Amino acid sequence: MTRLLTRRGFFGVILVVVSALLLSGCTPLILPESWAGITPDGVIGADGRYEARYLYIAYRDTVFRVDTQTFPESRPTERFVDWAAHGNRLFTRPVLGEDNLIYVGSYGHQLYAYSPAASPREVNIPSFAPTPGAVPLIADPLYYNGAVYQGQGDKGINVLDAKTGALRTAFTDTQNGIWAAPLIDSATNTLYFASMDQSLYALTADTMTLRWKLPLDGAVGGTPLLADGVLYVGTFNSEMIAVDVSKDQPEILRRFKTKGWVWSTPVLSEGILYFGDMSGAVYALNSADFSPKWQAQVEGAARGRVAVVDDKVIAAGEQRYLKAFNRESGALMWTSSPPTDDRILGDLVVIGQDVIVTTLSENQLVVAFNLATGGRAWFVRKPNSDDFARLTLTPSAR
């Protein structure tokens, strides 16, 4: 060791140790494990648009709210962030509950609840109790009837009291983690969810007792879609599957083989099922028999949920472009411009004439494109320390 501490050797050791510490210790902070989740503060209408003004976004160490209707006078291509709070590796989609509480799951094994209601510009402190379990929360939370249903990264779902965070009940009999929000059919008091253990589950929602389990032969990373007693679910075995859940025991009605993994929740509109896959293919299938109506292609994986609005089906390609296809024929109507700064992997949201998506770029984390032309309308960067300082000022000082 004494020999090591020669002048050159000493600095060499320091350099190596610092590099090693930086690489080993900071790697999880530098590399994002997921993409930003985005939630409008309204409901989706029959025309595929959200009746909403605000967007809640969670990404890495920040959860914030974007007012889609206000912008700085000198920069009309931006939008104001009017509330933001710090968190720890927040990667699930924020979910709105009662009393204006926002729930976000984290890779730090915790579910946070934020309350921006007191003042839009006040920075709030996370106030939710830690979720039991020692694995990342990847699935979006589900708020229902005073409870938060949170799928766990290793296995099972916890049901937490929405106000206190106390564990009410749990279901732990899955063989692997749950990566997507569950779905509740309030009419039958049934909770549906699919797991990475390649099975679809149905539970009694309030007691979390198992009703049935159905093998799907592929892991599932997205929330199923329920329509008229049929669940539509895509798998990592490159299939879209229709399951009849209207009877006591489930029955697989039909399967459609896709080119790549199906990760997102499909959209059903006027009897046609629209979805993209990880090979970049976008499908329009007749939901009744899965016969293809048309098929199109985007650049890179179509990971996120497509938007079906007016005469268009809009899908985002991982390689930084959105494409709008004619809803009837699948013909290309426009390609967004300019390309986004980084990959697009999140779901699409349409508010008014804006098609909104998140990217992996912190400089253009949220980007909106014009629904009619595909031209970029505005963007929002991830809030930095200056933004936080601005948000703590009084409204008049902004």
Place this chain on the structure above:
Amino acid sequence: MDFLTNPFIVALLFLYRAFGESLFVAIVVFTIITRAVTFPLTQQQLKSSKKMQELAPALKELKERYKGDREKQAQAQMVLYRQYGINPLAGCLPLVIQMPILFGLYGAIYSALGNTPLQFVDLHQRLLIPNLSQMLPLKTSFAWLNLGQPDPLFILPVLVVATTWLQMKLTMPPPPDPKDPSAAMTRNMTTIMPLMIGLFSISFASGLSIYWVVGNVLGIVQYALMGRIDFRTMRGKANAPTQSISIKDLDLKEVDAMPSRAKPTGANRPAPATASAPAKSAPVVTSTKRKLSESRSVQQRKSPKR
């Protein structure tokens, strides 16, 4: 590196299926196979380094003889290599070939262990055979470990440090002259490298640490099978070369006949001629070099004659 990583991922997944969906066994078998396939390269590298070790005294003599004239040194070294049929690059070439394979392997294990959404997006693009998707996600539980997460008990990082240190100590014997600058570098390497890799393994998926530990153990076994293990090297003692090579047998007339390129300047004085330096050559050294050469001359005077 995708052209290597992607086939390796496929191979790893096939092994996973073949060995009852045990990722631990798949990684161990995968490491054994790749080590076996690259064994000829490893063997060649070790043979070459052994030969270079045998040549070390002769190289040192040449340096002394042509002190201050790098061109003559280089020419004389080439004569030495030619006479003993050694390609100085032969030691590096296997390493150069193995490095991409190692990086590919590393990437394959890292990708296959994916347990976050972004890692899965990456993995999807790497699966050359779509049917392999049926096996995902891989079952990563083994003993106390989740092979996709770092070891919470830090047992594997300790094993990584220990086996890396042991392998480096055994396969990189210190040079015969402990005052040689390369000896200090070797000492630093064998101390810093294991610590550095150990630090990395604290935050790496434990599946990667298993690959590293198994690879190190296999490396030691391979070295032992070649009959090269000498545990004295672990105490910092140099291996005695099995065959001593001297420059007495070399035909260096051609080199000696070359005009000297060394030019004396006002700042530099000609070094005192050593016993082995040719009389007609007047090498020039800087003051630092001169001090070194003087200290070496003293050493030579102290050391017994061969």
